[in-house]
Amino acid sequence: MSSVAIVGAGPGLGAAVARRFGREGFGVALLARDGDRLGALAGELAREGVRARGFAVDVRDPVALAETLARAAAELGTIEVLQYSPVPQRDFMRPVLETTHADLVGPVEFSVYGPVAAVQQVLPGMRELGRGTILLVNGGTAVIPHTDRAGTSIAFAAESAYGHLLHDRLAEEGVYVAQLVIPGAIVAGHARKDPAVLADTLWGMHRDRHGFRHYADDLDG
Template structure:
């Protein structure tokens, strides 16, 4: 089995995805900024029989992100699955008329430079394997821009365009690229947006390899 790299790993969706894919035999590379937190998550997963390791990187630092993915490959083996799902900063969500060029730098680094750096780093592994999956997870503003969340609306749209271009370009190489839109918040206990339910959705997207954009729930929910 190959490794899944979860970028933006946390105690909610990231851990649920790690458990779901780990249950299928995949090793898990957990990537986020806080090593102590990652070590705690990895230890919890080990208790469930999942091989997981934490690697620190800020997604707004492409070199650090690529270094973390390189370390994950060296430690856990080839990365055959990539999930890009960090949670945006609150200061990315300013009203459109109050958003300056400087305010857009962070969202673009987060939602464009980060995923591009990550994809470029893992593509050689996937090409060598002859198969791979790249999963993008975004909020509803990726599809319906919100005037009070200009940064994420603009940056998610760019990320969506990049993901769609990848979907169309690398499919012939056996690499499946898909996007999951999660409108609103991830809600424990929700019948469609509980972390474990979302992890099952993402597993199905990886397994079935059908289509590009998927919705966790209705956009107006």
């Protein structure tokens, strides 16, 4: 049996995606820094009939992230779907003229080294299955850079480029790579940005396997 790994799993989008894919029979690996919160979420999902495990890891440590994904696959089954959707830290979002080269280390570790390490770890399993899906979830600065959010604007653009390269290269191998851009905040009850609605969107992307970039809502100019 295969699994979905949600990197950056929390009580909003991560929990909703876990439930959506869990209903389809996937094992669910929940990855984030807070092990206690992950354990509570995994327990809640288990009571709903979803086979889930929590794995505490910092995405800014690429070696630990790869090792954790390997452990998740061993416990829950080959990772068929990887969702990379951790929420950026506030200190990544500084005005561009106040952003030094040192200020970009964190965003690049978070949005470039993390996804690359994760993809490199799960790709052999997807190739063995003969199928796979990699879903990158980003904010609106991935598409429209913001002068007051230089770190995410720069790092999300790099993550987007990496994802697009993977999309083009891996399509012939049956591995689908796509990006979901969520402008602004995720809002409970919103017609397009409610967590459950976004989870359905991500499930549809995995199922339909069409195109690279998708939008959860209209972008602000």
